[in-house]
Amino acid sequence: MFWKIRAEYYRRINVRLTLIVTLAAAVSSIVVYALLLASLFIGFGDQDRGELDSRLLSYWAAWQYGGNDAVLNRASLDMKEYGGRPYLLMLDSEDGEMLGALIPGGWEQFNLKDPDLTNLTPGSYATLRAESLPYALLLTGVVLDDGTRLLVGLSTENHQFLVRMYQRNYPWALGAIILAGVLVGIISSRRLLSPIVRLNQEIDHIIITGDLGRRLDSSGTGDQLDGLINRYNRLLDRVESLIGGMKDTLDAVAHDLRTPLTRLRGHAELALGKGDAEEYEEALATVVEQTDQAGALLSALMDIAEAEQGMLSLEGVSCNLSTLAAEVSDMYELIAEEKGQRLTLEAPNEVLLSGDPVRLRQILGNLVDNALKYSPEGSCIDIRCGFSDETSWAEIIDDGPGVPEEETERVFERLYRGDRSRGSRGLGLGLSMVKALVEAHSGSVEISKVEGRGASFKVVFPRISEENISKA
Known part of the structure; x- marks a missing residue:
């Protein structure tokens, strides 16, 4: 149980961050301690050797002018005038x-008769240690012209005391650093992880309530x-947009499947009631027709929903809109x-444009089919293509009744049928499909009234140049 609780505790990010900060502070302090300690030893050693060299040269010069007595007198005078660190002076x-x-x-x-002392020269040093003393003695020396050996020594007592x-105090400092690291780690981890904590709380709220309308405030950092x-x-x-689109699609499917399903049931019941083979055959033909219509409705609704939500798979290749328009014109x-x-x-x-040629034909085909449907006999439907510096476009102009201004936005709604199209064939999804597919290609649809004609439907797409095609 204990190990399970500890493992669970260590899995928390704030605990790990606190441990990392504390460990980093402790390791950094140990590294700094080691560097400072090494610097102290090196600095104290350089200082001692420099002082020894200075005293040795001073007494050597005094001997050259006055012999041994001059050296001893100079040393006594230095002790009286300057005091300071005690030092050793020997003339053997x-x-x-x-x-x-x-x-x-x-x-x-200290063993002042150590044989190694006889070999000292300026710039070389020897260290003597005594078992009963906690410090050492650093010496240097020189052999004078008459064979006399001059030795000068300093103890490391003061320096070792400081070290x-x-x-002795470093463990206390290390403890304080670790404590500060823990406090800093706790405070910083709470501040850093507060957005994640709020994010988890919001996710839990959404899971429990299903409310997708809540949003987190940005800190702006x-x-x-x-x-x-x-x-x-x-x-x-x-x-939220995807779920809203799914709900709309399901509502539309439920609404529009009700009519063909009701017809199917009505025809089947009528045929069963009469019990005539001819009626059976006619009812089956009607059932097949209504089934095809329901399948087409479902397929169109799903395509529109996928296009509107950005989930429709499009093949992005280089296309010539003029060629596609010619193919659609031949087809109709x-x-x-x-x-x-x-x-x-x-x-x-x-x-030129970049897009899915199958879906682009579908766009043009729906617009041409719509124009043929609402234009009278003997009329003319114009298919025009063109481009500007940044766009490629296709326009379909018919001789139909046009689109009333109050319906220009609603004609693109799924299953919407205006007053002038109540008696015409179709599912009411053609223009919805056009708008969804055009926007999936990062384009737009424009409706306008042409003077002396009917309606104009213009689809506009981003244009690509021949140079970009050659690079691709």
């Missing part, structure tokens, strides 16, 4: 006999956590002839 004859010395109290415990104080909140809000916008030419209508095509050689 060539055979090891002591000719004179200044030895501070207690330093007799020991530093070492512009950091990664602020970006996470903004992305979360955009994700909710997208999810026979239908136009049956109604005594004419299709005219006005298009330059190349009107």
Whole structure:
């Protein structure tokens, strides 16, 4: 149980952040401690060697002017005038006999007759240690012209005292640093993770209540956590839009399937009531027709819903709108002839854009079919293509009754049928499909009234140049 609780505790991000901050502070303090300690040892050593070299040269010069007595007098005078750190001075004859010395109290415990001392020269040093003393003695020396050996020494007592104080107090400093690291880690982790905590709370609220209208306020800092909140809000916008589109689609499907299903049931019941083989055959034919109509309705509604929500799979290739318009014109030419209508095509050689050629044909086909449906016999439907610096466009102009101004926005609604189209065939989804597919291609649809003619439906797309095509 204990290990499970501890594992659960360590999985929390704020605990891990606190531990990381504390560990980083402790490791940094240890590194700084080690560097400072090394700097102290190096600095104290350089200082001691410099002072020894200075005293050695001073007494060497005094010996050259006045011999051993001058050295001892100079040393005594230095002690009286300057005081300071105690130091050792020894003058030994060539055979090891002591000719004179200044030895501070207690330093007799060092082995001043160590054979290694006989080999000292300016710039070389020896260190003596005594078991009963906590410090060492650093010495240097020189052999004078008459064979006398001059030794100068300093103790490391003061320096080692400072080092020991530093070492003794460091654990307290380390403890304070760790405590400060824990406090800083707790405070900073709470501040840093507060957006994530709020995000989790909002997600829990949405899961429980299903309310997709709630949004998190951005802190405005512009950091990664602020970006996470903004992305979360955009994700909710997208999810809310998708769910709204699904609800609208389901409502439309439920509404419009009711009519063909009712017809199916009515025809079946009528045929069963009469019990006539001919009636059965006619009822089955009607059932097949109504089933096809229901399937077409479902397919169109799903395509529109996917296009509106940005979920429709489009093949983005280079297309020539003029070529697509010519293919659509050829496809509907026979239908136009049956109604005594004419299709005219006005298009330059190349009107380039990037899009899905199948869906672009569907856009143009729906617009041409709509124009043929609402134009009288003997009328003319014009198909025009063109481009500007930034756009490629196609326009369908008919001789029909046009679109009333109050209906120009509503004609693109799913299943909407205006007053002038009540008796015409169709599902009421053609223009909805056009608008959804055009917007899926980052384009727009415009409706206008042409003087002396009927309605004009113009679809506009972003244009790509031949240079961009060659690069692609």
